[in-house]
Amino acid sequence: MATEQQPSRSKNPVKRGLAWMENLSEEAYAYLLLIPAFLVLAVIAFWPLWRTFKLSLFEDELFGAAKVGDFVGLQNYVDVLTNQNPLLARPLIDLTGGTPFFRQALLVTIAFAVISVIFETLIGFGQAYIMAKEYRGRRWVRVAIILPWAIPIVIQGMLFYLLFNPSVGFLSGPLQSMGIFGANPLTDSTDAFIITTVADIWKTSAFMALLILAGMQSIDKSLYDVAEVAGASPWQRFRHITLPLILPALLVAMLFRTIDAMRVYGIIEASGAGCGTVPSLSCLVVDTMFGSTQAYASAATVAFITAIVIGIAISVYLLALKFSSGGTHQ
């Protein structure tokens, strides 16, 4: 007769630990496996954020070997927000009105994010509808729509530089004669802002289109059949079926795009406009941090303000997601 043997309790800590792990529930085991990922995140995200904030509490040291000078608390934030910091190439914001709109980094970044995300969403919708339909040659249309997204930022920038450089581009002349742009659009803050925004919309609409398409394809087609039978117009079908059902996916896509847009830097430099002409928040950080005179504290201040602004944008989206989810869970 077989005797049921009780598992012996090992005194070896490794074996005891392994045994404890074996006995965890599935949920607890999943969290255990996530701990390394959380630790990595803490190291590469939270710790640098803390260090950035800490740097921003000191004054800049320009003349010695030390990276920063004395502790000054929040003075750097006051100076940056009141345009009293001479180390910044362009003001973060100038409430006195002495600086043109498109030369204030915070306003340029917010305007860029709002305009590009709105247009990318609208154009993305249109592209998603086109990609969702069945017709001959759909495959090539999809390739054409997605191609801009596949182009590297540097190539994208070069394309627009070549379009708008007065000596080689074919667009600058006609647009100048129409009074839309000046003679050197890439050296004018307003013109260059428009060019970089258009460049970003051209490239990134495909990203929005793909995410919207994924949302659209998850909708049960029978809903449209029922609506059509009930006499709903195309707009009504869109407003009462499509939009509510893809709203969560759409908000997530807009969230990703907004975060990316607020970090804009590559297209500004690659298009030839340059950070002096289109000063985004990231531009301000790079110019201040990595120039020959390294103003670490000022750069850290702008970087932390950028993180706060992005955090506010994320919060807005999360609230919108919460309300949209509450509406769909009937």
Place this chain on the structure above:
Amino acid sequence: MEDQAAENTDGRTGAVTRRRVLQATGVAGMASIAGCYGDSGSEAVVISGNQNLAQNLDVQAFYDAGVSEDIDIEITAGPEDTDSRSEAFVSTLDAEQSSPDIMMMDNGWTIPFISRGDIVNLEAEMDSSFIEAVKADSFDMLVQTASNPETGDMWALPFFPDYPTMQYRKDLFRDAGYTDSDFDTWATDPPSWEEWSATVAEVHEQSAVDYGYVWQADSYAGLACCAFNELMSTYGGAYFGGTDTLFGPVGDRPVTVEDEAVIESINVARDMVYGEGESSQDITQCAPEEVFGWSEPDTDGAFVGDSNAVAMRNWTYTIGMAEGDEQFTDGEELGVMPMPYGRTESEVDTEGLGGTVAAQGGWLLGVNPHTNDMAETLEVLRAVHSEEVQAAVLDGPGFLPHQPDLVESLAGDHPAFGDYSETLAIAGDSAVSRPVTPVWPQQSQQVHQEVNDAFQGNKTPSEAMGDLSTSLSDLEDL
């Protein structure tokens, strides 16, 4: 007996246990991390130069100058853009990387590196007789930009100087009726901007090229340090009072960008492009509006690459480009002269300004304090001051020697520079440096932004210089 490794107290069984998952994950993680470590430094002494240097400098010259054959020398191409190069070195030194051992640094931004102690103090590491010889033999302005402004110690070695000159198409001028006599005169006695602008406009009108005078007036560091600096200086203007205060004392020198001479120089630049008579002189419209968005590559393309301009202000490397085998082969003929003058030296109040002025450009060699072998690195660096290496730098990449004596003796026989050695000597003598201090990078940004705004009419010259004066003063007071 049941396999305990495959069963836990819940009765769950599986082909892959949690222990196996943990083991596999741990091994995979360790393997992937292990590849991240390892010394990436090179055994050779690495000099971070530019593409021209990396492709064309024959390192045999170093061995001919006495460097041990046991020392490998490698020349790499760092970023071509000067700002990008500075940023790359900042990252390299912050990360305490051992390579490159020697860094080619723009004389316009070396002093901030010196102030922070980021590079090796050569005066502390090398014998004093060598240092004194370098200081005595090399161009003064180049040595000053390689030295600590407070102590005078030399922290970097002069590598090669560079000066802008006025380069023009002799063939187009001949077609317009000008002769060798004119060219010979201009080579050592340049005309005024009034005369030159009218001459260029006249030649342009009679030629088939698209552009008259092309120069670099984009909002970038080159405008502040060089193109605008020399235009302003030739009219008697200065950022901080004159040449005595170029390197300091920061915070204790006047900001003089609102002076009449500076405003006049901006109006002259605008008249060259728009021809609206804003300056007090009779400047003829001779430059395209595109120049307000152009830097060196754009002007090189227009004048040398496309042979599509009458004249160009540019550095000496374009002389080598134009005289090279692949350029100017269709009847084009290059002429070189010192930069035209705005006012004569006797007409301006400030000593050292007025007359023909060239911006002091040039490059230095700084030593990475984290180099793997300081002795070998310094041995290679010492050889740069030799005649052998300077001759090789002239013959290959086409950069001038950093010793005035060698400019005359070596450049005089050079196939590209030989015809222009007198002009280059005059340019060297009339060089004015940019005001390099630890705050100059930030000041430079303000300068080129405001000056370009004034050029393009986004602000009046007075408004732009008023704003600039405020910005410069704030930075001086830091």
